[in-house]
Amino acid sequence: MERLLVFPRSFPDESLYSLAVRYHRLTANDSYRQTSQELFGTYSRTCGSILPCCLHGLSKRLAGFYSLAELIDCFTLLPLYQPFLDDAAYEGAKAAMAGNRGTGLKMSLGITASRFLKHASFRYCESCVQDDTQRYGVAYWHRIHLSPGTCVCPHHGEVLRSLTFPHSSDWRCMLLPGESVGTPVMDSYGATAAGTVAEMQLWGLEHPSSVGELLNGGLLKHRMAELGFFKSGRIREKIFRPFLMERLKHGPSTNEFQEITYSCDWVLRMLHPRGSIVQPLKFYLLCWLLELGLCELQSFRPLAKAGNEYVPRRNNTNKTLDDAELESHRSAFLSCSNSKCHDKLGYQWLYRHDREWLNEYVTSHPFLRARESLIDWEARDTALARDLLIANEQIMSMSGKPKKITRSSLVRQIGQTHDFLRRPYKFPKSILLMNGLLESDHDHQIRKVRWAVKHFLLSERCATSVVFRHAGIRKSHMTEAEILNILSTV
Numbered sequence: 001m002e003r004l005l006v007f008p009r010s011f012p013d014e015s016l017y018s019l020a021v022r023y024h025r026l027t028a029n030d031s032y033r034q035t036s037q038e039l040f041g042t043y044s045r046t047c048g049s050i051l052p053c054c055l056h057g058l059s060k061r062l063a064g065f066y067s068l069a070e071l072i073d074c075f076t077l078l079p080l081y082q083p084f085l086d087d088a089a090y091e092g093a094k095a096a097m098a099g100n101r102g103t104g105l106k107m108s109l110g111i112t113a114s115r116f117l118k119h120a121s122f123r124y125c126e127s128c129v130q131d132d133t134q135r136y137g138v139a140y141w142h143r144i145h146l147s148p149g150t151c152v153c154p155h156h157g158e159v160l161r162s163l164t165f166p167h168s169s170d171w172r173c174m175l176l177p178g179e180s181v182g183t184p185v186m187d188s189y190g191a192t193a194a195g196t197v198a199e200m201q202l203w204g205l206e207h208p209s210s211v212g213e214l215l216n217g218g219l220l221k222h223r224m225a226e227l228g229f230f231k232s233g234r235i236r237e238k239i240f241r242p243f244l245m246e247r248l249k250h251g252p253s254t255n256e257f258q259e260i261t262y263s264c265d266w267v268l269r270m271l272h273p274r275g276s277i278v279q280p281l282k283f284y285l286l287c288w289l290l291e292l293g294l295c296e297l298q299s300f301r302p303l304a305k306a307g308n309e310y311v312p313r314r315n316n317t318n319k320t321l322d323d324a325e326l327e328s329h330r331s332a333f334l335s336c337s338n339s340k341c342h343d344k345l346g347y348q349w350l351y352r353h354d355r356e357w358l359n360e361y362v363t364s365h366p367f368l369r370a371r372e373s374l375i376d377w378e379a380r381d382t383a384l385a386r387d388l389l390i391a392n393e394q395i396m397s398m399s400g401k402p403k404k405i406t407r408s409s410l411v412r413q414i415g416q417t418h419d420f421l422r423r424p425y426k427f428p429k430s431i432l433l434m435n436g437l438l439e440s441d442h443d444h445q446i447r448k449v450r451w452a453v454k455h456f457l458l459s460e461r462c463a464t465s466v467v468f469r470h471a472g473i474r475k476s477h478m479t480e481a482e483i484l485n486i487l488s489t490v
């Protein structure tokens, strides 16, 4: 086996195919066949794939410059899938990518079944092409632009373009972005949603273990419970489905999204996966549907571990930025009336150039969603107050010995329909009214004596003891004068 004498130095987030193209140029090879033979020791049919194979051969030819694991983690899209795979599936995928065949790899990861592949194309961002050419002297293929569902550049917020290889050929003609005709992959409708999904996908690609923590931490169910869609271990489909369908109307409806925006059945299947592998795009789109963005994903982690924080892929220092430019973007952002950070003017720009300041702002200004309560507590309070008044009347007019008006007698009378004593803050009117209705021992005894004397016509002194016995009063809370007054009025 021959060691490679040259190999291009990789650029941030570069795909393996991009490296192969640049190697092809360095060595001035005539054909892909020759390049493949030199790089992989065989004719690789998957060099242009998001999950290329023959990587063990390449690692060996690089003589330790990149290990197999490094090749997979840095230049392929397997890390995007990693959090959604169990150990066996992940090891199986790595083994397939190490080997020379790779048959059935995409099928085993559920990519074939997702039908996202039919929309796959070689995508690039024109601004990235310009930036990269300026910075590195050459444009290259970014991994994130090639991931299923990424239609907008997460760095520039621009709709990506799809390269058409000339003369009906394919990636084997070894081109870099911008070297042939490119057409936009979508129109701008839904680009905001696509941009949010792309940002989350990029973060997921670079932080598979953080995504794993989100999944293990039950991010989706936690969020659904927050929105009132998950209660007592059950999904409240009756309100969840209409919510999803409404959100889907505002999502991207082109390319890969076509496969998942016409119905919300996939969401419910995804929440009960039954062994099937969740596609990253579906996870991130569902995050967007549940009104989550990158900031929320990053801040959901219970405790950020040292060294595990999001490190921007590019060197976004502000040194080269004009202070006035920075200031004008900040003030435009601050003066924007939109309450959601993502929708504020210049968010994308600040995200790229002034992320530290933006993060500080977002942390100190948590977005409190205006949620409409699903229960009209005020109406319940009014109805309960009316019931309490009726209950009071009923107890007062009962025949027989007068019953004391207490909390429990009132609650018993209304049948405890609202369990309102446990949530007094939800029923302010009723609680106030009830406290006014409660009867003291004194008032209750007055009522009882009045009731008792109606049955007897006795001399005053004798009457007191008889009336007390009849009324069931052992210890008097009334004055002598009050009792005599009642007896005399009979």
Ligand SMILES: [Zn+2]
Residues within 6 Å of the ligand: 125, 126, 127, 128, 129, 153, 154, 155, 156, 157, 158
């Ligand atoms: Zn870009």
